[in-house]
Amino acid sequence: MAASPQTQPLPAPGRARRRQLHLRGRRHQQWRARVGDLLELLAASLLVATVSVFLRDGGGQHLVTGSWGSRLVAVGQLTGLVAVDLLLVQMLLAARVPWVDRVYGSDRALKAHRVLGRVTVPLVLVHAESLVLGYAARDGMPWWSGWLREPFAMLSGVPDMLTATIALALLVLIAVTSVRAAMRRVGYERWHLVHLGAYAAVTLAIPHQLSVGSDITRSGLVRAAWLGLYVLVAASIAWWRFALPVVRSVRHRLYVERVVQETPDTWSVTVRGRDLGALQARAGQFFQWRFLTRGLWAAAHPWSLSAQPDGRTLRLTVRELGDHSSRLAGLRPGTRVLVEGPYGAFTTHRRxxxxxxxxxxxxxxxxxxxxxxxxxxxxxxxxxxxxxxxxxxxxxxxxxxxxxxxxxxxxxxxxxxxxxxxxxxxxxxxxxxxxxxxxxxxxxxxxxxxxxxxxxxxxxxxxxxxxxxxxxxxxxxxxxxxxxxxx
Missing domain, CATH: 3.40.50.80 (Nucleotide-binding domain of ferredoxin-NADP reductase (FNR) module)
Known part of the structure; x- marks a missing residue:
């Protein structure tokens, strides 16, 4: 067994210290509740503003008094705007922004991400099919053949339709592989690789969304607001998910110090680095670990700290649950490590x-x-x-x-x-x-x-x-x- 730091018995705390603990925990819970309410209010306000602007700019009239084809087009436009809004919120939830992580905890933020995904992809499909049927009706095609013929006409007549179609296909692929049964079949590494396609899907859809005559470009103020939202989400992902983990890993010079077998199928990996106290990691949190060696470098995995951080080392303990985790037993001392984190609100701050x-x-x-x-x-x-x-x-x-x-x-x-x-x-x-x-x-x-x-x-x-x-x-x-x- 790996040695653990000795914990000396402490004298019983006084009443003032216990009261301080209680007040600290209550303040933390109140802060989380208030900030969480504020974040949810901002997300809801963004959605309401999107729908309101669409209705103000003539969408409401098309929905109520327009022809059958015009109504379908209006439904397609509105569902597309709402879907883009929800998709950007999804990506922000998955960007590992620290204040979102502290308020919700990583599990609840990612749960909200998955729930929104179950809404977003159907909305995108409704958006696409409503536009196809609406434009087919405008062109005088019968519905029973228009849904098949109109997409080819749209590819040549609608700006940036090809990239938008590829984006739609990527989102459907992500949705299919995110079904629980499919996730177990493809495995974490392949699922994670496919899920990265969400970034490509959003990027490919942007030219179509910002093309001349789209709902986003009819007003300069609306266009600026959408561009600002895109920039915010892109910057959050670029910094928190990619740049900062590399900067931290290089700064702290993380490497594997030793690997200890705990049980026949469980190993502890101790990672040493420089000035690890600056990470401000706490017991109960986890990192996304990437070990730069053959068979392990391609994917980062979430594993919790199994010892209280001491400013010099970090330790994770992993059970053999698949090919990736079993390879950790063969890690050699000196292997370089990249980490994302620390993440999670499962800490004594809640006490x-x-x-x-x-x-x-x-x-x-x-x-x-x-x-x-x-x-x-x-x-x-x-x-x-x-x-x-x-x-x-x-x-x-x-x-x-x-x-x-x-x-x-x-x-x-x-x-x-x-x-x-x-x-x-x-x-x-x-x-x-x-x-x-x-x-x-x-x-x-x-x-x-x-x-x-x-x-x-x-x-x-x-x-x-x-x-x-x-x-x-x-x-x-x-x-x-x-x-x-x-x-």
């Missing part, structure tokens, strides 16, 4: 209670291990304030078990290792769950359960079951914290 419960299952133990170490060192934590519950099917799968035991023992905290085969409808092993009453079993395992902040990380189905137990045990939702790192 509002003195007592903390950390729940982990499987490889979800990695951020929990780092949080346990940070909490044990926090002056606001008294001996016995932290309880760790670690679930696995069998003892051999308990990665980082020894380190958790050391952190708990030196800090005077509690560690519960729960092993046993999965039980249908329960997240606990059979000998603990007592017939599936997980809420009562957890309350018995963790005294004063409702007085804890709860952090949990593990497989999605397991986390859903834990959430159900916590709600039944009447733990306030505001005191339950998680982030889901699925792609």
């Amino acid at each position: 509002t209670r003195r007592r903390v419960l950390l729940l982990a299952a499987g490889i979800g133990v990695t951020p929990i291990r780092a949080l346990a170490e940070e909490l044990a060192r926090d002056p606001a934590t008294a001996p016995g304030d932290v309880t760790v519950v670690y679930r696995a099917d069998q003892a051999s799968q308990l990665a980082l078990r020894q380190e958790l035991d050391e952190v708990s023992r030196h800090g005077g905290h509690r560690l519960h290792l729960l092993t046993g085969p999965p039980v249908r409808g329960s997240w606990l092993p059979e000998h603990v769950g007592r017939g599936g009453d997980d809420a009562s079993a957890l309350a018995e395992l963790v005294p004063h359960l409702r007085e804890h902040d709860v952090y949990l990380c593990g497989p999605p189905v397991w986390m859903d079951l834990v959430h159900t137990s916590l709600r039944r045990a009447r733990v306030p939702r505001a005191h339950i914290h998680d982030e889901r790192f699925s792609w």
